[in-house]
Amino acid sequence: MDWIAAVLVFVSLLLFLSAALGRRRREGEPPLIKGYLPFLGHAFEFGQDALKLLTKLQNKHGDVFTVLLAGKYITFVMDPHMYPAVVKHGRQLDFHEFSDQMAPASFGYPPMRKFSGMGEQVQRSFRLLHGDHLPALSKTMLRNLLQVMKHHFRSDQGPGAWQESGLYEFCHRIMFEVSLVTIYGHQIDTREDLEQLRDKFEKFDSMFPLLVARVPIWLLRKTQTVRKELIKHFHPQRMAKWENPSEFIKHRSEILHQYNTLGDLEHAAHHFAVLWASVGNTIPAAFWVVYYLLSSPEALSTVRSEIKAVLGLEDKQLSFSEDFTLTHEQLEKLTYMESALNESLRLSTASMNIRVALEDFSLRLDAKKSFNMRKGDTIALYPQSMHMDPDIYPEPEVYKFDRFLEDGKPRMEFLKNNKRLHYYLMPFGSGSSMCPGRFFALAELKQLLCVLLLYSEIELLPHAPLKLDMSRSGLGILPPTKDVQMRFRACNFEPEE
Numbered sequence: 001m002d003w004i005a006a007v008l009v010f011v012s013l014l015l016f017l018s019a020a021l022g023r024r025r026r027e028g029e030p031p032l033i034k035g036y037l038p039f040l041g042h043a044f045e046f047g048q049d050a051l052k053l054l055t056k057l058q059n060k061h062g063d064v065f066t067v068l069l070a071g072k073y074i075t076f077v078m079d080p081h082m083y084p085a086v087v088k089h090g091r092q093l094d095f096h097e098f099s100d101q102m103a104p105a106s107f108g109y110p111p112m113r114k115f116s117g118m119g120e121q122v123q124r125s126f127r128l129l130h131g132d133h134l135p136a137l138s139k140t141m142l143r144n145l146l147q148v149m150k151h152h153f154r155s156d157q158g159p160g161a162w163q164e165s166g167l168y169e170f171c172h173r174i175m176f177e178v179s180l181v182t183i184y185g186h187q188i189d190t191r192e193d194l195e196q197l198r199d200k201f202e203k204f205d206s207m208f209p210l211l212v213a214r215v216p217i218w219l220l221r222k223t224q225t226v227r228k229e230l231i232k233h234f235h236p237q238r239m240a241k242w243e244n245p246s247e248f249i250k251h252r253s254e255i256l257h258q259y260n261t262l263g264d265l266e267h268a269a270h271h272f273a274v275l276w277a278s279v280g281n282t283i284p285a286a287f288w289v290v291y292y293l294l295s296s297p298e299a300l301s302t303v304r305s306e307i308k309a310v311l312g313l314e315d316k317q318l319s320f321s322e323d324f325t326l327t328h329e330q331l332e333k334l335t336y337m338e339s340a341l342n343e344s345l346r347l348s349t350a351s352m353n354i355r356v357a358l359e360d361f362s363l364r365l366d367a368k369k370s371f372n373m374r375k376g377d378t379i380a381l382y383p384q385s386m387h388m389d390p391d392i393y394p395e396p397e398v399y400k401f402d403r404f405l406e407d408g409k410p411r412m413e414f415l416k417n418n419k420r421l422h423y424y425l426m427p428f429g430s431g432s433s434m435c436p437g438r439f440f441a442l443a444e445l446k447q448l449l450c451v452l453l454l455y456s457e458i459e460l461l462p463h464a465p466l467k468l469d470m471s472r473s474g475l476g477i478l479p480p481t482k483d484v485q486m487r488f489r490a491c492n493f494e495p496e497e
Helices: 002-019 043-061 078-088 096-107 118-129 132-152 167-182 191-212 221-231 247-257 264-279 280-294 297-311 330-331 333-349 438-455
Strands: 064-069 072-077 163-166 349-351 353-359 361-364 372-373 378-381 456-462 475-477 485-490
Touching: 043 064, 043 072, 072 078, 078 353, 078 361, 078 378, 096 191, 096 264, 096 353, 118 132, 118 247, 132 167, 132 247, 132 330, 132 438, 163 167, 167 191, 167 247, 167 264, 167 280, 167 438, 191 221, 191 264, 191 280, 221 264, 221 456, 247 264, 264 280, 280 297, 280 333, 280 438, 280 456, 280 475, 297 333, 297 438, 333 349, 333 361, 333 438, 438 456
Parallel strands: 072 378
Antiparallel strands: 064 072, 163 485, 349 475, 353 378, 361 372, 456 485
């Protein structure tokens, strides 16, 4: 495992610097917690269980504190009533300062700030993933989903035969292929080529937390090799042969071609980054929403009945030889599904909302609290602490599929200390850092549930309780520490040749 040796070398090169150049707390700044390890600070504890560490520090130091994590001093704001002050403080706090450092190092393209107007054009291009553009994209996605599911449900043992698989593996295969062909178009590759691409993506994704932590990729030799191979897959000459790419990808390619100094492999690296953004969190999200539904007979029955009622299919059992339509208006009526989806996201999300101070200034958090920030400081919100707060969500560790409903309608009010929260569910970030593809991702997850529950029988096999993989804390939806076995079969499967 070369990454262990690489991390040790990297840390050894930096440890001696932090002892002499350590930060000191200034007047008006939040409490400063360095930990006992030079440079690393509390990085190991954060990697093992970020929520546990931050809760412990909050209990000791209050709602705002600065902690050393792997060479970075990060100021955490833990009171969700203070979140709006950070999210809306756009003039002196910026998300893109962080993303324009992290993404190029992780995916292998030069920072966008080096190219005049590129960042602004790329941000505007995300409009092609929502609003009036979403219905057409969703229609393509549903068609691809049915085709992919039809293939995976075909059994060598004949119609109606049960098949077994790991649920996470199943979701990974389905969501990876559907997202790939919906966004980039159909590619002239064999199924073996697709599986090799997916395997390489899994290997890269497993090392992604180290890249975000700024471990140089040249220290991760195997990851560097895999990334090069993934980038080559999106070479412009290859992509030119793909059929029916999305308008989003076509427009993205047009933007990149405006900059003559960008090489073909740098174009490809941008497209590879889009792939990770498309499936890196959608795959674990798909796993958890399906897992929790299958774990709750009441939730499963309620959501399946709701889907059939909304689509007018109460007395009909679909087979994969039949298609169905699913409009945006119909998706909006699936309130129990929406609540179940939100509940699974609440239980599995561990994102970190980051802003970087553009200058020295005083951050006013409420009528009584303000703290001095230095230029270059990182300010972070950690919504998992809010999602698991029993004052906001009674029995926060329990899955309640209707938690986000009130009298059958979406619940919009949640309280902490008897005061209404502006933010109460944040699986997709906030403000300028909110995931631009969230509407596409939600539509994809809802379509997955509709197809699974309309066309198949699926059930979990006996298993031990699952745990979240806390090593990816801060990056979004946490995967499970291990897969869980399930079995599935198509209802009324009539294979088409």
